[in-house]
Amino acid sequence: MKIFSSEALDQIKGCLATWKKQTLKQNIPPATTESGVPIELVYTPVDIGEMDYLEDVGLPGEAPFVRGIYPNMYRGRLFTIRQLAGFGSPEDCNKRIRYLLEHGATGVNIVFDLPTIRGYDSDDSRAEGNVGQCGVSIDSLRDIEALFENVPIDKISVSLVTHLPSVTVAILAMYLAMAEKRGIPFTDLAGTTQNDFLMETTIGSAPEIIPPRHSFRLQCDVVEFCSKNLPRWNSISYNGYNLREAGTDAVAEVAIAIANAKATAKELLRRGLDIDSFAPRLSFFWDLCDDFFEEIAKCRASRYVWQKIAREELGARNPRSMWMRFHVQTSGISLTRVEPFNNIARAAIQGLAAVLGGAQSLHIDSYDEAYSAPTEEAALVSLRTQQIIQVETGVVNTVDPLGGSYYVEYLTRELAARIQEYIQKIENEGGIVRAVETGWLHREIADFAYTQQRALENGQKRKVGLNYYPSKEVGKTEIAVFTYPETEKRQKEKLAKLKQERDGELVKRALRRLEEACASGENVMPYAVEAAKAEATLGEITQVFRDHFGLWQFPLITL
């Protein structure tokens, strides 16, 4: 049923025409959202005249979930304050995790250094210069144990930003081995692994990459294993965030992530799983950028599109399978190095948009992140910003407070349509895996990044302090910049000790079994857990994948 009668709409249309002539009396220069949706000067019921409230928007906790996945939203449970932490050795990083928890963080979010992210041990020549930089270094089960020392992993949820499926297999295996040693049943573990094959093959470039098809298979292995063994674990976090940062607009960000979710679901259905056995634990990760209303509408639209696909195309019956649950990080690329304190305002506004968009958990970037990982002081400002949103602003007191805004509802519908169109575009390319293999997706990203840079260079896109009232402070910095503790040497020493102390034969046998599972098509996860328990290193586990699946050349697109 339409909200407005056609008589009412006709009357408003008539008044609008008169208003334009008699009250407005001028032409307004055109404006668009960041992803190019034209913006009217004013929105009225006419713009959502076609909307059927119950069908297209509904009530919170009910399909199509536009207003939120839970009926009570933040009145039931506040969004999780999940600030990233990661630098140095696991021993260094453990201190930051505990600092954040002591100050009121309600979840943990671990970011790893690049050698870990790409599956190399700290003593590997390829790791040189990157050990403990931009993330914490993990080589073995012992490191995972040091990282989570005195962190109650049976009580708080832990997000492991493991990027690649191959590395997810290894790190999650170590995490499970740790839980087993502590006597915590797998069923008590709550958390998330990133596990996104696009992180391996598209979003990040690297010297060595497992072919997309095989990376995708490992991604699905993790999802399948978790659905059977870890009922409270989000097996995957479809990473729209890094897509956006690499170069997409809001529409492509959501569409590409959902296309990957759809492909995963289809593969698991092919393996004989029931959609409702794994879909409730698929989660998403959005980047909230500058355009306030568009970002809110994007969050709402993403819920609409996913439930539609889950229900109509994948046959989900359990409402949880239709829930678009997502974590938000405020936009790193929107931060400026000039006048870094301005970033506090940017991140707070983006964080507010996340909450108005109905996010399940949130990381607010720190003002110094355009320089380095945040100092403790800067990390605390981010944490406090979240708490200000939670307890001072009152925005959490009613569900989806912008629902019913003519503009936000219009934009939600428009973005939902555009997201579905883009998903169709990917299907036309042969699906997400094929779109990666051919380099189509890389070209889309490169093209957008170039266009956006052009807009910044010619002043079409304005950045305060940068090209709008440019700061005279360029090149100077008044803030303290975090310096990474020396890590490489310490990690190498621990590795040498580990290799002396462990049972080398046991490691070899476990790695051989892992390789056999790669070949037979069996799920690799149980074998990885055995390898982790035998204290095989991250590099040894992922080398099995590199050796077995071979390497793929990242498309060198410069256009």
Add this chain to the structure above:
Amino acid sequence: MKKIKVLIAKLGLDIHWRGAVVVSRFLRDAGMEVVYIGNKYPDEIVDAAIQEGVDVIGLSTLSGNHLTLGPKVVRLLAERGIKDIPVLIGGVIPPADVEELKKHGIAGVFVPETPMEEIIKFIEDIVIQKRGLPK
């Protein structure tokens, strides 16, 4: 003037390819020939630079390996007796490291807010100087 030829490489493990690709395209728009080789380690970068006969090497990194691997490229070039290929670095470089890089022979350091024009001009000037041409 003969077309300026630039080698662009992602340094080692750094995964952020956006900047390298965007700069490559702007340099090409400015009339330069760009050879983009993706993620490579210093020895491979030096090999490629010699093989391609480039005027300038541009390294891109946003993940903290600039101080280790950047100067290594300069050192390997010197070891091979090459003195006329300046090495530039662009990316997220903490201010304190800029001077350090220059001390180790890095000819130019560019950060996220550096305008493209400035990078283009820097490369043009350095090549003009190198070729002994009047400005």
